[in-house]
Amino acid sequence: xxxxxxxxxxxxxxxxxxxxxxxxxxxxxxxxxxxxxxxxxxxxxxxxxxxxxxxxxxxxxxxxxxxxxxxxxxxxxxxxxxxxxxxxxxxxxxxxxxxxxxxxxxxxxxxxxxxxxxxxxxxxxxxxxxxxxxxxxxxxxxxxxxxxxxxxxxxxxxxxxxxxxxxxxxxxxxxxxxxxxxxxxxxxxxxxxxxxxxxxxxxxxxxxxxxxxxxxxxxxxxxxxxxxxxxxxxxxxxxxxxxxxxxxxxxxxxxxxxxxxxxxxxxxxxxxxxxxxxxxxxxxxxxxxxxxxxxxxxxxxxxxxxxxxxxxxxxxxxxxxxxxxxxxxxxxxxxxxxxxxxxxxxxxxxxxxxxxxxxxxxxxxxxxxxxxxxxxxxxxxxxxxxxxxxxxxxxxxxxxxxxxxxxxx
Ligand code: GLC
Numbered sequence: 549x550x551x552x553x554x555x556x557x558x559x560x561x562x563x564x565x566x567x568x569x570x571x572x573x574x575x576x577x578x579x580x581x582x583x584x585x586x587x588x589x590x591x592x593x594x595x596x597x598x599x600x601x602x603x604x605x606x607x608x609x610x611x612x613x614x615x616x617x618x619x620x621x622x623x624x625x626x627x628x629x630x631x632x633x634x635x636x637x638x639x640x641x642x643x644x645x646x647x648x649x650x651x652x653x654x655x656x657x658x659x660x661x662x663x664x665x666x667x668x669x670x671x672x673x674x675x676x677x678x679x680x681x682x683x684x685x686x687x688x689x690x691x692x693x694x695x696x697x698x699x700x701x702x703x704x705x706x707x708x709x710x711x712x713x714x715x716x717x718x719x720x721x722x723x724x725x726x727x728x729x730x731x732x733x734x735x736x737x738x739x740x741x742x743x744x745x746x747x748x749x750x751x752x753x754x755x756x757x758x759x760x761x762x763x764x765x766x767x768x769x770x771x772x773x774x775x776x777x778x779x780x781x782x783x784x785x786x787x788x789x790x791x792x793x794x795x796x797x798x799x800x801x802x803x804x805x806x807x808x809x810x811x812x813x814x815x816x817x818x819x820x821x822x823x824x825x826x827x828x829x830x831x832x833x834x835x836x837x838x839x840x841x842x843x844x845x846x847x848x849x850x851x852x853x854x855x856x857x858x859x860x861x862x863x864x865x866x867x868x869x870x871x872x873x874x875x876x877x878x879x880x881x882x883x884x885x886x887x888x889x890x891x892x893x894x895x896x897x898x899x900x901x902x903x904x905x906x907x908x909x910x911x912x913x914x915x916x917x918x919x920x921x922x923x924x925x926x927x928x929x930x931x932x933x934x935x936x937x938x939x940x941x942x943x944x945x946x947x948x949x950x951x952x953x954x955x956x957x
Contacts, residue, residue, distance in 0.1 A: 549831050549863050556872050559826035562792040563879035569790050570890045576788040577894025581781070588809075590782035594740045595692040597776040598747035598768055599949050601627045607955075608669060608677050608730060609947035610662065610718075613684025613738050614702075614761045615639055617662055619669035621677075622948035628749025630945055636668045648706060655709040659721035667725055676729050680951030682943045683714055684738035684762065686782045692954050695735045701784060702762045702817050703803045733954035734947070737780040738909070739766035741946025744778075746907025746939050748949055753907050755895060756942070759888060759919070760910025763815040767895055783891055784811030794825045810891070814884040816841040816912040822880050827861070827873070837861050844877040845916050853877065885922040892923075893930055903933040909942035 580587040604624045611618040621634040638661075641647045648658045666679075685704070687695035694715045700706070709717070715732050722730055736744070743756025743766055756778075757765040765783045770776050787809045791799075795813055798821055799805055802812065812818045820840040828836050837860040847853040853873040857865050865873065892906055906927075913919055920938070927934045939945075 549833065549861065551863060551865070551869060552830050552832060553869065553872065555832075556826070556830040556869075556876065559794065559830060560872065560875045560879050562794065562826075563822075563876070563883045565790060565883055565886060570886055573789055573887060573890040574894040574897065577783075577786060577891045578897045580786065580788070581895060581898045588785050588787035590686055590698070590780070590785060592686065592737070592780040592782060593689060593772065594736055594766070594778040594780055595689050596734075596736065596740065596744070596778050596950060596953060598753070598778065599744055599953060601748055603748070603949055603952035605952055605955075606633065606677065607948040607951035608666065608679040609944040609951070610666065610679060610681045611738075611741075611943045611947060612662065613682060613943065615641070617665055618944060619662075619665045620944045620948075621669055622945065624748075624948055624952055630948065632941075632944075634669055634671060636665050638665055649704045651705040651707060653706045655706055655712060655717050656721070658706050658709070659717045660724060662718065663721035663725040663727060666722065666730060667727055670727070670730070674729050676731065678951040678955045679730050679732045680947035680949070680954065681715070681718065681732055681735040682738050682741045682947040683735050684758070684764075684943070686780075686785070687714065687735070687737065689735075692734050692950070693732060699804070701804065701808055701811065702815075705803060734950035736946065736950045737764070737766065738943045738946075739764045739780055740778050741944075741950065742766075742907050742909040742939050742942035743768065744946040744949040744953075745909075745942040746905070746937070748945070750905060750907075750937075752903055752905045754899060754901060754904050755892065755906040756939070757888070757892070757906060757908045758910045758943075759815070759908055759913035761815060761817045763811050763888065763910075765891060765895065767899060781895075784808050784815065786810040786891065789813055789887060794822050794829075797825050798822055810887065814887050816910075819880050819884055819912075820844055823877060826876060827857075831861065831863070841912055844881060845912075845918075847874050847877040848881065848918065849916075881919065882922060885919045886926060889923050889926040892927065892934075892936070896930070896934055902931070906934070906936040907939040907942060908936055909939040914938055914940075
């Protein structure tokens with residue numbers, strides 16, 4: 549295999565966005581948040597406002613939306629404090645054993661698997677307990693306890709789930725597993741969970757975001773038909789972003805073509821794939837080498853491009869060439885963080901509060917201080933009064949808070 553350095557160099561440049569590009573993303577984002585029709589943002593009401601901080605008690609939190617399902621028993625202690633009493637987790641795919649996100653798997657099988665985990669988390673407990681469910685996919689909320697999946701994202705394909713009431717699927721599985729003491733009272737998006745967890749501790753938190761396998765943001769709309777309401781933007785679906793030739797190829801190869809443009813340019817599920825596509829082009833091959841977001845970050849932080857290129861492609865790069873691959877990883881991730889920040893700023897312009905904090909959960913953000921820095925620096929350019937902070941375990945804590953809010957409403 550030979551490496552064409554010119555192609556690699558031009559790929560690196562394709563991932564650079566100008567100030568004007570970013571300003572346009574910011575303005576288009578504000579416009580789409582405000583638009584009453586024709587927006588690529590779904591703007592889904594959550595049937596929840598932010599918590600008071602006084603919520604307390606013990607709840608089950610079911611967190612479903614990435615590669616692992618988790619069930620936690622969480623004791624809320626008010627004002628941002630909580631204790632995790634029990635925790636069980638299992639991957640949705642075990643190679644050679646099962647795959648619950650594949651198109652051969654059914655919704656029943658998937659939720660029976662989840663019900664088994666709920667049973668494990670209960671550990672023999674038979675007392676009545678309320679459950680909050682973080683379900684991290686675009687869903688139409690019927691009320692706080694019930695939501696219908698609009699469509700899968702993040703390449704999930706399980707059959708007989710799209711269009712279904714997720715809470716009904718869960719309840720049916722709990723019944724089949726003879727679990728009678730668990731009462732699902734709230735189903736929320738993970739961005740909403742993150743905002744709930746952030747606002748439980750911090751009054752200025754008005755935006756919640758996930759920067760992980762997927763990417764999405766929600767915010768507190770102070771006046772939604774006269775009352776406050778958290779709105780899940782489904783911002784991964786935002787379509788007004790400049791696309792490189794690699795973004796277009798990635799979209800062609802994806803499960804849902806023509807959708808989730810922002811997510812496909814920014815999130816952990818896809819940034820590695822963008823690198824793989826660009827690398828394949830530079831080597832003049834159709835074969836993709838399957839790089840992950842974790843490897844891209846490692847290349848940047850530990851200067852390990854040399855090792856990963858050799859490992860995946862068998863090609864031994866010179867040190868100049870390795871630097872080019874590092875630059876490619878850097879530009880892909882830099883663009884990702886800049887795009888995400890532009891959408892935060894677009895939302896900031898819409899909300900119109902001077903002081904505001906953004907709670908962010910997710911592994912891509914949480915594990916990579918260099919991404920956190922890019923976001924903070926960009927926000928500061930607009931105002932010192934906007935800040936972003938890490939929300940630990942937001943998806944789970946938020947589910948418990950939603951259960952607390954749901955059990956009294
Ligand atoms: C995808 C989902 C969205 C979720 C995000 C982060 O974008 O559509 O609902 O919030 O991933 O998990």
